[in-house]
Amino acid sequence: SNYPSPPLFPTTRREFLNLSTKGVGLLAFSQFAPQFLVQSTLAASPAPEKDRSILVLVQLAGGNDGLNTLVPFEDENYYRLRPTLAIAQDKVLRVSDTAGLHPGCTGLHDLVQEGKLAVIQNVGYPNPNRSHFRSTEIWETASNSDEFAATGWIGRFLDNACAGMPRDSSDPVAVHLATNGVPQSFSSAQIHPTFGVAATGGSRRESEDSRKLLESMVGKSVAAETDSTPADSQGNVRFLQQTLMDTLMTDRKVQRMIGAYPPAFTYPSTQLGNSLRNIAALIAGRLPTRVYFVSLSGFDTHSGQANQHALLLTQLSNALAAFQKDLEAQKLDSQVTTMTFSEFGRRPSENESRGTDHGTAAPLFVMGSSVKGGLHGTAPNLQLERNQDLTFSTDFRRVYATALENWLGCPANSVLGGQFFPLEIFRNLG
Numbered sequence: 001s002n003y004p005s006p007p008l009f010p011t012t013r014r015e016f017l018n019l020s021t022k023g024v025g026l027l028a029f030s031q032f033a034p035q036f037l038v039q040s041t042l043a044a045s046p047a048p049e050k051d052r053s054i055l056v057l058v059q060l061a062g063g064n065d066g067l068n069t070l071v072p073f074e075d076e077n078y079y080r081l082r083p084t085l086a087i088a089q090d091k092v093l094r095v096s097d098t099a100g101l102h103p104g105c106t107g108l109h110d111l112v113q114e115g116k117l118a119v120i121q122n123v124g125y126p127n128p129n130r131s132h133f134r135s136t137e138i139w140e141t142a143s144n145s146d147e148f149a150a151t152g153w154i155g156r157f158l159d160n161a162c163a164g165m166p167r168d169s170s171d172p173v174a175v176h177l178a179t180n181g182v183p184q185s186f187s188s189a190q191i192h193p194t195f196g197v198a199a200t201g202g203s204r205r206e207s208e209d210s211r212k213l214l215e216s217m218v219g220k221s222v223a224a225e226t227d228s229t230p231a232d233s234q235g236n237v238r239f240l241q242q243t244l245m246d247t248l249m250t251d252r253k254v255q256r257m258i259g260a261y262p263p264a265f266t267y268p269s270t271q272l273g274n275s276l277r278n279i280a281a282l283i284a285g286r287l288p289t290r291v292y293f294v295s296l297s298g299f300d301t302h303s304g305q306a307n308q309h310a311l312l313l314t315q316l317s318n319a320l321a322a323f324q325k326d327l328e329a330q331k332l333d334s335q336v337t338t339m340t341f342s343e344f345g346r347r348p349s350e351n352e353s354r355g356t357d358h359g360t361a362a363p364l365f366v367m368g369s370s371v372k373g374g375l376h377g378t379a380p381n382l383q384l385e386r387n388q389d390l391t392f393s394t395d396f397r398r399v400y401a402t403a404l405e406n407w408l409g410c411p412a413n414s415v416l417g418g419q420f421f422p423l424e425i426f427r428n429l430g
Contacts, residue, residue, distance in 0.1 A: 053407050054335050056279060056292045056323075057154075057185070058272075060316070060342035062299030063132065065309055066362025066390075067348060067380075069105075070119055074098040077382035081349040085305060085356070095119065096375055104314035107321025108365065115373035116324060117365060118425045120399060122380040124361030124392025128344060132300070132358075135343040140184040142397050142416050153400055154291050155188030156415045157408060161290075172250060175282065176293040177275040183293045195250055197258075197278060257285035264329030267322045270315045272296045276323040284330055290408065299342060303353035316340075324367055337368035337407050341396070349386045361392035364399065370407075372427050398423055 068085065072078045073092045092100035093109040099121075101109050111117035127145040129135045141149035151159070158173055172195035176183050186194055261281030267273040275294045282289060296316060301309050320338065327333040345362025361380060378393040401412035402422040412420060 052288065052290060052335065053337070053409065054283060054290060054292070055403055055408060056276075056336060056338040057183075057294070058316070058320070058338060058340045059183075059293070059295040060299050060312075060340055061136075061295050061297040062301075062342070063135075063344045063346055063358055064299045064312075064342040064362055065301060065305065065356050066122075066345035066359075067382075068305075068309060069102055069313060070095075070099055070121065070363040071102065072099050072379060072382065075382050077384070078348075081382065081384065081386070083350070084354055085350045099375060099379065102310070102313045104310045105317040107317040108367075109317075111321060111324060111367060112373050116369055116371060117367050117373050118371045119363050119365060119375050120394060120423065120425070121363050121375060121377040122361045122390065122393040123364050123377070123396050123399060124345070124390070125395055125397070126392075128360040128389070128392070130344065130358040130360075132343055137184060139341055139343055139396060141187075142400055150187065151189055152183065152185035152187040153415055154183075154185040154293075155192075157291070157404060157410055158186075158192045159188050159190050160414050161408065161410045171253075171288050173289060174291040174293070175254075175279075175287075175289050177278065177295075180295070183295075185293060193250075195247075195254065197254060253285075254282065257281050257287075261285070263326050265322050265326040267326070268315065268318045270319060272315055272319040273322060276319050277326070280323060280326050280330070280332075283327070283332055283336060301346070301355050302351065302357060303355040305350075305355040320365070320367055328369070333369040337366065337370060337403070339367070339399070339403060340365045345390065347387060348380075348382055348384055348390060349388075357387075359389050361390045364396075366399070366403075366425055370426050372425055376423060376425055394423070395420060402426070 067078060067082070068087055071087045071092045073087070073089045073094075074097070079086045087102060091103045093103060093105060094100035095109070095112050101112070101119075108117055112119065125138065125145060129138060129145050137143075137148075138145055140152050142153035143149040154174060172193045174186055174192065174194040175197065176186065176194070177197050182194075182196060258278050258281045261277070261284060263277055263280060267277040272294065279292045279294065282292070296312065298308065298312050323338065324333065327336050341364055342362060344358060344360055346356035346359040348359070349356075351357050376394075380390045380393065382390075384390075397416050397418075397420040401416060401420040402425055404410045404412040404415055405422045406426045412422070
């Protein structure tokens with residue numbers, strides 16, 4: 001194994017987090033607060049029902065260029081601001097009389113036509129921040145741009161909706177297939193069983209290495225417990241042993257589900273395609289997981305944007321379309337809604353390197369059999385000078401409030417810490 005020898009056992013949240021990102025990102029130590037031994041957090045409550053609603057989050061990391069994703073092909077200002085990067089009118093996949101999708105988004109365009117893809121225009125937040133790290137943090141914690149929240153919006157959803165999962169179940173309530181560790185969205189005040197899977201789904205070697213690391217840690221924690229160990233420490237070690245065993249069992253269960261899954265539709269052989277195929281496998285395996293998180297990176301297109309952005313949007317479109325078709329064939333689509341997000345859009349005007357710089361607002365997609373397909377919200381105003389930014393028209397927390405209230409069945413105020421009115425993007429939900 002390439003792993004360093006682990007400590008006797010992790011004693012802090014930082015150590016758990018560090019272990020969770022060693023090489024494959026599948027260790028389920030992501031949600032241990034510093035008080036992870038406090039027994040009051042382990043009170044039992046019912047597990048989520050089998051026909052639960054599920055949210056799949058797809059992060060477009062780097063800042064997706066919204067104007068070349070949803071193209072305002074009737075706006076002469078768009079072509080004025082982008083003399084080389086603008087998508088020609090006759091190439092745009094039209095979704096209305098004034099806007100259409102990038103030509104690489106044929107799969108998403110079909111979903112719009114079928115009424116299964118909502119495109120929410122010009123989404124952002126007040127006083128936008130153009131730092132990748134900080135703006136991602138704002139989106140993941142659902143905070144104001146001048147606030148620093150300690151927990152993520154999904155973590156607070158779990159705190160409010162799934163607090164005190166039964167101790168005899170290690171099944172995860174949230175799963176991430178992220179390449180850069182545990183999403184900040186999952187940070188929570190209470191302990192919840194969450195899990196990480198390698199973004200590729202995990203090779204046999206990766207799975208074996210991870211299992212050996214876990215088994216080593218279990219063995220060392222067992223060896224640490226002796227008759228002379230103080231009672232409090234014995235309780236700590238036993239708690240850790242149980243946690244490690246839960247993780248090991250979850251790993252085995254997850255890998256078995258992924259390995260045995262027969263998709264009903266062929267996924268593209270891309271990282272995102274593989275990740276969404278694995279999410280479909282876990283949904284079909286009836287895990288009680290409420291939220292899945294996957295990331296597609298590469299959207300920081302400061303130079304030579306045209307080809308890179310086209311490849312990314314094609315990968316996104318093909319993978320999302322395959323995922324939706326697979327869910328429909330498996331008769332799971334009524335349970336699943338998929339939503340994209342990105343830390344910011346990009347400047348309306350192209351730069352001197354035939355790319356675009358960090359901007360503000362951009363559209364996002366909400367996909368599923370329960371959405372109202374088509375355009376929602378207000379298109380951006382492009383009567384701008386060079387290097388001016390868009391002014392957002394829909395706060396991203398209204399989209400979150402919609403997902404929380406109308407899909408996940410959780411009061412949005414308790415998660416978002418304020419009143420954000422849901423959008424009318426779902427249908428037939430009572």
